[in-house]
Amino acid sequence: MIDILDGNQCAAWGARRAKAQCVPCFPITPTTEIIETIAAWKAKNEFKGEFVQLESEHSAASACFGASLTGARVFTATSSQGLLLMHELLPIISGCRTPMVMTTVSRCLSAPIGLWPDHNDTLAMRDAGWIMFICETNQEVLDSVIMGYKISENNKILLPVIVNMDGFVHSYTRTEVDIPEQKLVNSFLPHPKREIRLDVKKPMTLGIPAMGLDYMKFRAQLHRAMMDSFDVIDKVQKEWAKLTKRKYDFVEEYKMKGAKAAIVMIGANTTIARAAVDEMRKKGKKVGLLRIRLFRPFPEKQIRKALEKVKNIAVIDQNICPGMGGILYPEIKMALSGTKKTISNYIQGLGGNFISEKDYIAILNDAIKNKKEERKWQM
Amino acid sequence: MLSKLIKEKNVHSAGKKGIPHAVEKQKLIERKNWRTWKPVIDYDKCIKCGMCWLHCPDSAYAFNKKGFPECDGRVCKGCLLCITVCPVRCISAEQERGLTEKKEKEKKK
Amino acid sequence: MADVNEIKFDIKKEMVKDHLITGGTFACAGCNPVLGIRLVLVALGKNTIMVNSSGCMTLTATWPFTPYRIPWVHGAIENGGSVAAGILMGLKALKKDSNTHVVVYAGDGATYDIGFQALAGMVYRKEKIIYICYNNCQFANTGHQRSSATEKYARTSTTPPPIGNPLPRKNMAKIMALCGAEYSATASITNPFDFIKKLRKAATMKGSSFIDVLAPCEPGWVVEPWETLKAGNLMVETGMWPLYEIENKKFTLNYKPKMLPVVKALQMQGRYKHLTEQQVTEIQRTVINEWEMITKGRFWEAEEY
Numbered sequence: 001m002i003d004i005l006d007g008n009q010c011a012a013w014g015a016r017r018a019k020a021q022c023v024p025c026f027p028i029t030p031t032t033e034i035i036e037t038i039a040a041w042k043a044k045n046e047f048k049g050e051f052v053q054l055e056s057e058h059s060a061a062s063a064c065f066g067a068s069l070t071g072a073r074v075f076t077a078t079s080s081q082g083l084l085l086m087h088e089l090l091p092i093i094s095g096c097r098t099p100m101v102m103t104t105v106s107r108c109l110s111a112p113i114g115l116w117p118d119h120n121d122t123l124a125m126r127d128a129g130w131i132m133f134i135c136e137t138n139q140e141v142l143d144s145v146i147m148g149y150k151i152s153e154n155n156k157i158l159l160p161v162i163v164n165m166d167g168f169v170h171s172y173t174r175t176e177v178d179i180p181e182q183k184l185v186n187s188f189l190p191h192p193k194r195e196i197r198l199d200v201k202k203p204m205t206l207g208i209p210a211m212g213l214d215y216m217k218f219r220a221q222l223h224r225a226m227m228d229s230f231d232v233i234d235k236v237q238k239e240w241a242k243l244t245k246r247k248y249d250f251v252e253e254y255k256m257k258g259a260k261a262a263i264v265m266i267g268a269n270t271t272i273a274r275a276a277v278d279e280m281r282k283k284g285k286k287v288g289l290l291r292i293r294l295f296r297p298f299p300e301k302q303i304r305k306a307l308e309k310v311k312n313i314a315v316i317d318q319n320i321c322p323g324m325g326g327i328l329y330p331e332i333k334m335a336l337s338g339t340k341k342t343i344s345n346y347i348q349g350l351g352g353n354f355i356s357e358k359d360y361i362a363i364l365n366d367a368i369k370n371k372k373e374e375r376k377w378q379m
Numbered sequence: 380m381l382s383k384l385i386k387e388k389n390v391h392s393a394g395k396k397g398i399p400h401a402v403e404k405q406k407l408i409e410r411k412n413w414r415t416w417k418p419v420i421d422y423d424k425c426i427k428c429g430m431c432w433l434h435c436p437d438s439a440y441a442f443n444k445k446g447f448p449e450c451d452g453r454v455c456k457g458c459l460l461c462i463t464v465c466p467v468r469c470i471s472a473e474q475e476r477g478l479t480e481k482k483e484k485e486k487k488k
Numbered sequence: 489m490a491d492v493n494e495i496k497f498d499i500k501k502e503m504v505k506d507h508l509i510t511g512g513t514f515a516c517a518g519c520n521p522v523l524g525i526r527l528v529l530v531a532l533g534k535n536t537i538m539v540n541s542s543g544c545m546t547l548t549a550t551w552p553f554t555p556y557r558i559p560w561v562h563g564a565i566e567n568g569g570s571v572a573a574g575i576l577m578g579l580k581a582l583k584k585d586s587n588t589h590v591v592v593y594a595g596d597g598a599t600y601d602i603g604f605q606a607l608a609g610m611v612y613r614k615e616k617i618i619y620i621c622y623n624n625c626q627f628a629n630t631g632h633q634r635s636s637a638t639e640k641y642a643r644t645s646t647t648p649p650p651i652g653n654p655l656p657r658k659n660m661a662k663i664m665a666l667c668g669a670e671y672s673a674t675a676s677i678t679n680p681f682d683f684i685k686k687l688r689k690a691a692t693m694k695g696s697s698f699i700d701v702l703a704p705c706e707p708g709w710v711v712e713p714w715e716t717l718k719a720g721n722l723m724v725e726t727g728m729w730p731l732y733e734i735e736n737k738k739f740t741l742n743y744k745p746k747m748l749p750v751v752k753a754l755q756m757q758g759r760y761k762h763l764t765e766q767q768v769t770e771i772q773r774t775v776i777n778e779w780e781m782i783t784k785g786r787f788w789e790a791e792e793y
Contacts, residue, residue: 021578021581021582022574022577022578022581024573024574024577049581050577050578050580050581052573052577052613054570054573054609055570055605055606055608055609055612056605056609058566058567058570058605058606059567059569059570059573059605059606059609060570062563062564062567062570062571062573062574062606063570063571063573063574063577064574065563065571065574066539066561066563066570066571066572066573066574066575066576066577066578067574067575067577067578067581068574068578069561069574069575069578070575070578070579070581070582070584071578071582072577072578072581072582074578088564089563089564089567092563092564095399096398096399096400097396097397097398097399155396156396158396158398195396196396196398196400198537198559198561198575198578199559199584200534200535200536200537200558200559200588203402203403203534203556203557203558203559203560204400204401204402204559204560205400205401205402205403205549205554205556205559205560205561206398206399206400206559206560206561206562207399207400207540207561207562207563208399208400208401208549208550208551208554208562209546209547209549209550209551209562210399210550210551211550211551214551214552218397218399221396221397222397224397225397399551401549401551401552401553401554402554403510403554403555403556403557407510407511407512408512408553409512410511410512413517414517428499429499429500429502429503432503433499433527433530433680434523434680434717435523435526436515436517436518436519436520436522436523436526437511437512437513437515437517437522438507438509438510438511438526438555439511441507442503442504451511453511453512454510454511454512455511456516456517456518456713457517457713458517458518458519458713458714458716459518459713459714460518460523460713460714460716460717462714463714463715463717463718464717
């Protein structure tokens with residue numbers, strides 16, 4: 001079914017098609033439309049799951065934790081300060097290995113308070129033990145939510161998933177979206193029975209304290225599950241591609257063939273950067289673009305392979321770690337450690353500061369010439 | 380590297396699928412070395428009212444076939460709350476033998 | 489519904505059943521909060537899912553050992569109410585909620601202070617959850633700091649003598665009744681039959697229930713292990729801890745204490761050792777005043793009870 005939807009509606013459709021059973025939530029701009037859409041469906045009985053608005057994001061995340069422990073399929077959405085309020089619960093949810101999907105709509109952090117997108121909120125959660133997808137289009141948001149459940153509920157993985165989109169740029173911008181048919185999603189996404197859950201017939205103690213070496217063993221297994229999820233994600237993405245002909249990968253290469261300089265980035269602004277790459281290619285300059293879609297677990301191998309032949313790399317960070325620089329930059333450097341490449345860092349678009357095609361052209365022109373690593377701000 | 384470490388350290392022993400959970404297997408952790416006193420029941424006086432059973436924080440009391448309460452020495456921590464709640468005062472405290480023996484030995488020295 | 493004293497509880501019937509919480513926990517000898525869990529499980533049976541807020545009771549289970557024979561989960565300290573709400577939501581979605589009690593067992597710090605929001609939200613939404621606060625009048629697990637359940641002039645590690653805690657305690661049962669709890673009550677571990685009957689009554693409610701149960705903490709109150717029940721009992725008998733219930737905003741006093749002089753209860757507890765005569769008189773005066781309020785139909789005007 002082809003429709004014209006904005007990002008928020010896409011996330012809601014993802015939850016509806018995946019037949020989410022519990023939606024505990026709390027409103028925050030720019031995610032509010034997600035829960036409003038689900039509430040409207042619930043009122044018309046088009047959405048069959050339980051829908052409850054709680055008193056804070058912290059409580060919403062707690063309710064997600066509780067609901068997922070019973071074995072139900074859980075969906076929620078939040079953004080910015082709300083995500084930070086949830087932060088305490090995120091490692092608990094992943095540590096107890098409770099699968100769920102959360103849509104985070106990126107919005108800059110306070111203070112000063114702003115409404116527009118940058119990735120500081122979502123990237124702050126990178127150590128929480130959640131699988132993280134950072135999307136570029138509305139269609140990708142919808143598909144990732146559905147695929148997210150399949151990855152999350154895999155019995156080997158049992159980890160929660162974040163599907164991130166950019167506030168306003170995705171969340172309130174309408175584009176053409178193909179909503180997969182319910183039958184197709186049903187066959188793609190069965191609801192596997194969870195062995196370890198809260199059930200009066202099979203009493204279990206969950207969220208149990210563990211001390212010393214035991215704690216470290218549990219953490220090692222969490223890390224292990226995260227690393228194992230690469231295979232599962234790959235399999236799920238290929239299965240989805242077969243069904244819908246929409247291919248997704250850990251990283252997305254754009255015109256990387258023979259490229260000597262490349263932009264590495266995440267998020268919605270990639271679409272603008274693509275146009276810049278097209279422009280440059282028209283002029284005969286060998287430039288390309290690499291978008292990282294899967295941020296956690298970090299696809300080191302794929303990044304190294306994609307950038308194997310590229311000499312000059314410009315890492316674009318729409319986020320800032322004050323006192324260090326971009327958050328993505330050191331990760332890319334780590335992935336490429338030991339290689340002789342010039343890797344520069346550009347901080348831009350904080351708080352939704354507008355970036356045009358020209359800015360990317362300037363970055364690419366810079367990158368081609370660069371012999372020294374640079375760290376620049378673009379305003 | 381990690382997989383080697385996981386094998387060496389037997390990381391998979393930490394819970395099924397690495398999920399921090401536990402199932403009660405009737406296997407008790409013994410707490411008998413916590414106590415210095417233990418309750419002793421005088422069954423001639425006992426009226427089987429169950430107050431010791433109800434008030435025991437460590438679930439040490441269970442009833443035998445004759446309906447009399449018995450204190451499980453493995454888990455009793457010797458708090459002696461049962462003595463204070465017994466309506467007929469049929470429970471008395473006895474110092475742990477291990478402890479008295481130790482003291483006697485020390486005295487002899 | 490009828491008076492709580494009319495609810496039947498036959499101890500002989502319960503005595504033959506297995507314990508739903510076993511021994512071998514890390515709790516201190518004579519720990520009343522653990523006893524509280526036992527009483528809850530005696531009252532509600534095995535169809536109970538228990539949510540725990542961080543505190544001493546979290547450490548009753550430590551991997552791989554667990555004393556629980558019921559489903560039990562620990563989330564964090566401030567979210568007992570909302571984790572329970574999530575569990576109830578999940579059970580509803582899976583259509584398993586009809587015969588299961590969802591119970592929160594949280595300390596007074598996690599109820600009166602940090603978890604107030606989650607509890608108030610749960611009560612506001614009228615979720616069918618029984619929230620039990622085991623009240624030892626302090627943050628016992630972290631080393632006996634003041635909570636808003638700490639009584640006036642009591643010593644804690646953050647309100648040291650000579651003054652002790654300068655503030656009176658909050659009256660949580662009353663607050664919860666006003667927040668919309670269908671059933672709100674105070675109880676004491678020292679009156680287990682009253683507590684169990686209140687739990688059974690709460691289980692029949694359609695909305696939220698809140699039970700604030702006094703559970704002395706032996707290192708916190710500085711009493712001997714075998715004195716905990718006596719210390720709690722004296723709190724009830726001196727009138728410092730009234731036992732009442734509020735059902736749909738209708739107040740009923742469940743127990744008439746002997747009204748012993750408060751000094752008897754205070755003398756016993758090490759945390760009141762520093763009190764001057766003047767302070768004792770003030771506490772006594774407050775108790776007399778408050779009791780006059782609640783026995784003469786002015787319960788909603790009473791400040792502390």
